Structures are given as C-alpha cells and as structure tokens.
Amino acid sequence: MNILVAGGTGYIGSHICVELIEAGHDVVVIDDFSNSRPEVLDSIEKITGTRVKFYEFNILDEEKTENVFKENQLDAVIHCAAFKAVGESVAKPIEYYENNLMTTLIMAKMMKKYQVNSIVFSSSATVYGDPKVVPLTEDCPLGETTNPYGTSKAMMERVLTDVQFANPNMSVTLLRYFNPIGAHESGLIGENPKGIPNNLMPYIMKVATGELPCLGIFGDDYDTPDGTGVRDYIHVVDLAKGHVLAIEKYQEPGVHICNLGTGRGYSVLEIVHAFEKVNHVKVNYEIKERRPGDIATCYADPTRAKEQLGWVAEKTLEDMVRDSWNFLQKKKCFYYGARQASTDLQRRMFGQEIEQKYKIKIQDFQYDTFFNRIRSGDGSKLV
Ligand code: UDP
Helix, strand or coil: CEEEEECCCCHHHHHHHHHHHHCCCEEEEEECCCCCCCHHHHHHHHHHCCCCEEEECCCCCHHHHHHHHHHCCCCEEEECCCCCCHHHHHHCHHHHHHHHHHHHHHHHHHHHHCCCCEEEEEEEHHHHCCCCCCCECCCCCCCCCCCHHHHHHHHHHHHHHHHHHHCCCCEEEEEEECEEECCCCCCCCCCCCCCCCCCHHHHHHHHHCCCCCCEEEECCCCCCCCCCCEECEEEHHHHHHHHHHHHHHCCCCEEEEEEECCCCCEEHHHHHHHHHHHHCCCCCEEEECCCCCCCCEECECCHHHHHHHCCCCCCCHHHHHHHHHHHHHHHHHHHCHHHHHHHHHHHHHHHHHHHHHHCCCCCHHHHHHHHHHHHCCCHHHCC
16 A cells, blocks of 8 residues: 555654555655654665655645645555644643644545545544543543643544544544554664653653653552552554554444553553663652643553454563663664764773673663763662
8 A cells, every 4th residue: 555654754653654664565754853853764764675755844734735645646644743742732722733633634635635535543542531440442431631632632533533424435543542652673763752751751761861860750649559650551663563454454434443552551660660670770760749630540451453453562561661772772872973983992891891890781772871871980870
C-alpha cells in the first residue's frame, strides 16, 4: 500500500514509518518539524535503506495538503500529526484546538475528495478519563478529559466517527495508545522532545544525563501498591507494529476501535528503579504533590488487539528502559561526533580501571556518561 503518514518524523510517526517500510509498504510523510527534526529522515533511511517521500508543512495549509493527495496515489492515511503537550494545551487551548481539529478536518476532507477510504488515527487512553474499572476495554464508557489536549483527542475521534457514518465506504480506525516509551533498537530514532518534558520517561532521561536536577514524582499516596501512579507502558516499536497490522487488517468499512497497551501496569517508582538497574545510572527524585488531572491507575485490556489484529506487545520493561537510554546515548554521540572518536581511546586507557573500581561493566553506549561523571568526581551517581 501507499500510505501517507501525517506527523511521520515525530516520535511515534518515525517508528511507524520504519515498520511500514519493513513490512513492504510505500510511505509518504508530511511534517512541519514543530516537534521533530529533519535528521529523522536520514535515520529512517539508515534503518530501512529507503528514503521516504517527504513534504515539509503544516496540514493547516489546505492547498499544500491537497497537492500531496494530487501527487500521490494514496491507499490509506495514518494521522499522528498533533500537538501533544498536556501542560501547554492548558495554556494555549486555541492553538491546540485549531491545530488538532483543523488538521483532522482537512485530512478527512481530502480523503473524501480523493477517495482515500482508510484512516488510522492516533488516539489515546486519555479519552477514557478517570476509569471506574481497570483493565480498560474498548467498550468502557468515555470519560471526562481534563485538558485541551485530551479533549481534542476525544473530539477528533468523534469527528472521524461522524465522517465515517456519512461516508459508509470508509474504514476509520481509532487506536487508543497507552503510554509509549522506548526507542528503536538501533538507537537512531526515539523521543527527543523540545523543551522541558511533560511525560515521565523523557523527564527521567533528562535527570539521568544531568540536564535536569531531579525528577518530581507526582504523589505517593494513590491507592496503588507503592502509592505512585500506575500506567501501561508500551514499547514504541510494538505500538508501531500495531499500526501496520491495523492498516492491513481493518480494511472493511466501519469504525474500528482498538487499545494498544500491554495489559500490565507499572508504577512510577517501578519505572525509575528499572531504569536505574538496567542502565546503571542514578535518577534523583523527590515526592511532590499530585499533578492535577492525574489518575491513580490506568492499563489496557489488550484482548481485542490480539483477537482482531493478532497483535500482542512483545517487548519487556527492560527493553523499554534500555532502548530509551540507548537512543539518548547514541544521539549524543551523533551530535558530538568528535568526542565519540576519542571514546575508544579513553576506554582503553581508563575503562578497565573504572570497571574494577566501581565493579561495573561499562557498555559502549554508556561510556560517555560514566566517563564524564567519574572525571568530575561524581562517583556517587553510579550504582
Ligand atoms: N509522572 C511523574 N513525574 C513526571 C511526569 C510524570 O511522577 O515528571 C507520573 C504521572 O503522575 C503518571 C505517570 O508518571 O502517574 C505517567 O505520566 P505521563 O505524563 O508520562 O503520562 P500520562 O499517563 O499522564 O499520560
């Protein structure tokens, strides 16, 4: 199939492109780099050996969007172009509603005009609001969303459902993501948000590198085993594979709704400790007030994805925390190529001594961080 991935250089979009190409599909990408970088296109090419056809603009530009539909014989659309920072959405509701809703409307309009009848939409477990029961099945009632980002996702689901009703030939798939983390195992693509992160894993990573001093854990008095919030973290590569299956299998007309989660919840403290253990780095944290709008526990019932798509999340929590960190380390090497060149030499000179002193095995991708901490006398951060 020839598939348009809107938002294809973003964190999730880039992994979707890789999996689509590896499954034999052709990919066309639109992105305005509002939360991604042009190098991602090179990284996708490095991983897959294929250069995707790329257009740089915001889908709000209807004329340019129409040109993409004119120039390409598209079979389907995967729409993951949206603003997604919860806090920012509270401060900028107009921008969020305009961008997220209008791009979806324009996309639907073009699909109708050019008879592209299949769309997979990036939705979110946030549409369930504060769940009465877990695990969440797709039949659970939709809840009240607590910020414009979440509300825009719920509204976009509604828009696409109505569009499908009026255009019965269409297949509309709403994929409700739980908490995607991790990165491609190559370390070439991953999550690299601009500014101070809102989500847990990017925040942990910035604390681990020393860029931010301390992780605030939002509440330790929830009704959960250790008091911190429990979420269903899913490896982004598993998530991307779910999209490939959804686009291939949900071809019959109708609205298809499917959760993409693992079915297992982990607490914030479990994530922090797994990250420390697997990557041998310390993550400073302190317990803070609960974050407004947060819920105690949220995890998926992934039965439908298994039954209808033959999809199950395969990667473990270890894979998730290791791949997230690996991406960050590789990215650093990419940007600081000259420093990386000297890493081998440093390793030969000092590596053995450090490994013996701290009784650790330094892996290549961790070396830079270890070396800098030890050089600055900060052995205490090693575990
Ligand atoms: N969280 C935290 N500190 C942070 C960011 C997140 O303690 O700096 C917690 C948050 O309260 C929730 C979990 O981590 O329990 C996942 O939050 P995230 O924002 O990543 O995703 P959400 O499930 O809220 O969409």
